[in-house]
Amino acid sequence: MEIKVYKEIMEASDQIAQQIRDLLDNFRIFAINLISSPGSGKTTLLERLIPVLEESGIKIGVIEGDLATSNDAERISRLNIPVAQINTGSGCHLGAEMVHQALKGFPLAKINLLIIENVGNLVCPTGFYLGENIKIGMMSVPEGDDKPVKYPLLLNVSEAIILNKIDLIPYTNFNKDNFINYCKRINSKVKIFETCATTGEGITEFVDWLILKSKT
Amino acid sequence: MEIKVYKEIMEASDQIAQQIRDLLDNFRIFAINLISSPGSGKTTLLERLIPVLEESGIKIGVIEGDLATSNDAERISRLNIPVAQINTGSGCHLGAEMVHQALKGFPLAKINLLIIENVGNLVCPTGFYLGENIKIGMMSVPEGDDKPVKYPLLLNVSEAIILNKIDLIPYTNFNKDNFINYCKRINSKVKIFETCATTGEGITEFVDWLILKSKT
Numbered sequence: 001m002e003i004k005v006y007k008e009i010m011e012a013s014d015q016i017a018q019q020i021r022d023l024l025d026n027f028r029i030f031a032i033n034l035i036s037s038p039g040s041g042k043t044t045l046l047e048r049l050i051p052v053l054e055e056s057g058i059k060i061g062v063i064e065g066d067l068a069t070s071n072d073a074e075r076i077s078r079l080n081i082p083v084a085q086i087n088t089g090s091g092c093h094l095g096a097e098m099v100h101q102a103l104k105g106f107p108l109a110k111i112n113l114l115i116i117e118n119v120g121n122l123v124c125p126t127g128f129y130l131g132e133n134i135k136i137g138m139m140s141v142p143e144g145d146d147k148p149v150k151y152p153l154l155l156n157v158s159e160a161i162i163l164n165k166i167d168l169i170p171y172t173n174f175n176k177d178n179f180i181n182y183c184k185r186i187n188s189k190v191k192i193f194e195t196c197a198t199t200g201e202g203i204t205e206f207v208d209w210l211i212l213k214s215k216t
Numbered sequence: 217m218e219i220k221v222y223k224e225i226m227e228a229s230d231q232i233a234q235q236i237r238d239l240l241d242n243f244r245i246f247a248i249n250l251i252s253s254p255g256s257g258k259t260t261l262l263e264r265l266i267p268v269l270e271e272s273g274i275k276i277g278v279i280e281g282d283l284a285t286s287n288d289a290e291r292i293s294r295l296n297i298p299v300a301q302i303n304t305g306s307g308c309h310l311g312a313e314m315v316h317q318a319l320k321g322f323p324l325a326k327i328n329l330l331i332i333e334n335v336g337n338l339v340c341p342t343g344f345y346l347g348e349n350i351k352i353g354m355m356s357v358p359e360g361d362d363k364p365v366k367y368p369l370l371l372n373v374s375e376a377i378i379l380n381k382i383d384l385i386p387y388t389n390f391n392k393d394n395f396i397n398y399c400k401r402i403n404s405k406v407k408i409f410e411t412c413a414t415t416g417e418g419i420t421e422f423v424d425w426l427i428l429k430s431k432t
Contacts, residue, residue, distance in 0.1 A: 092339035
């Protein structure tokens with residue numbers, strides 16, 4: 001019975017995700033599902049990324065997922081773009097039905113890129129389709145160079161991995177070659193970007209790729 | 217139906233956890249369930265902790281939980297203590313049935329402290345009882361001082377929080393007072409320890425508390 005119920009839940013979830021996809025298609029919106037551990041720097045990355053993208057004429061909307069607080073949505077709203085906060089309570093990932101709900105009343109006509117910042121978790125969010133075009137994974141230097149092989153699910157589903165906090169490499173035993181090799185071992189096609197979200201280092205390369213990606 | 221199945225699963229899980237508890241009680245073993253994000257330093261902490269505990273006459277066994285690889289068990293086995301690796305595959309937390317299985321053949325008569333290192337995840341592991349005496353949470357400086365309020369479940373269930381990687385404070389915008397206040401806001405009774413697992417800083421204070429705790 002357990003497996004049957006799980007299958008029913010997943011099918012219902014995928015159906016709602018497809019409704020989101022149809023909705024976004026109607027508005028010609030490209031959507032990203034951004035996944036990382038807690039504290040890898042997702043929100044800080046968005047704070048850096050959004051002004052650069054807006055300068056390129058891209059109009060952005062953000063959905064923030066967290067168990068509790070609206071801290072992240074408040075940070076993003078300072079950039080004067082539309083943002084919705086989802087609080088999952090004890091939920092370990094964003095569900096399609098939550099995103100669908102959050103998009104009601106969202107000014108979809110005014111954006112062409114939707115960034116969904118998932119709950120900080122390297123496991124559960126990888127298994128759920130939210131209507132996005134691509135999933136992007138993020139890992140940060142202090143988490144250690146072995147994380148790609150220990151959490152392979154993220155590599156399996158991500159088109160790109162952002163390695164953040166590269167400014168901390170000198171103060172850790174992080175080996176960048178190992179990290180890249182581990183990523184490629186799980187997903188040979190994955191693109192890897194190196195960033196420091198607090199200083200903005202590496203943001204331009206990622207933005208260039210993202211703009212190209214959103215047009216294909 | 218979904219809620220009913222969930223309830224049945226949780227009841228079955230708690231029954232197995234109780235069997236683990238009875239088993240450990242028979243052998244007078246104190247058990248810890250160690251929970252953190254990926255890469256907070258759980259295994260490095262154990263590498264530092266175990267020799268100090270063994271010097272105090274405590275005999276330790278370790279269960280390592282990871283999605284993939286036996287890297288952590290290999291690291292711990294170099295300390296010449298009994299260790300079992302559980303690979304959860306796509307599972308986001310250790311389940312009681314996995315721990316119960318891993319304890320078959322485990323030399324329980326030879327240990328008096330069992331450390332269960334859970335899958336790196338700040339959400340799901342907090343909801344499952346594995347027969348442990350206490351849950352201990354770990355957070356690290358690069359994850360940011362706001363994590364206690366954004367992931368309150370861990371604070372709710374933990375008797376102690378280990379703040380690791382304090383050597384990185386000078387290179388980040390981490391505010392320790394904020395971190396401590398946020399922890400206490402969620403759980404006013406929680407003990408907070410500050411460590412640097414790579415250098416061993418703060419390990420003694422934690423060991424002293426743990427030894428006292430395991431005797432009460």
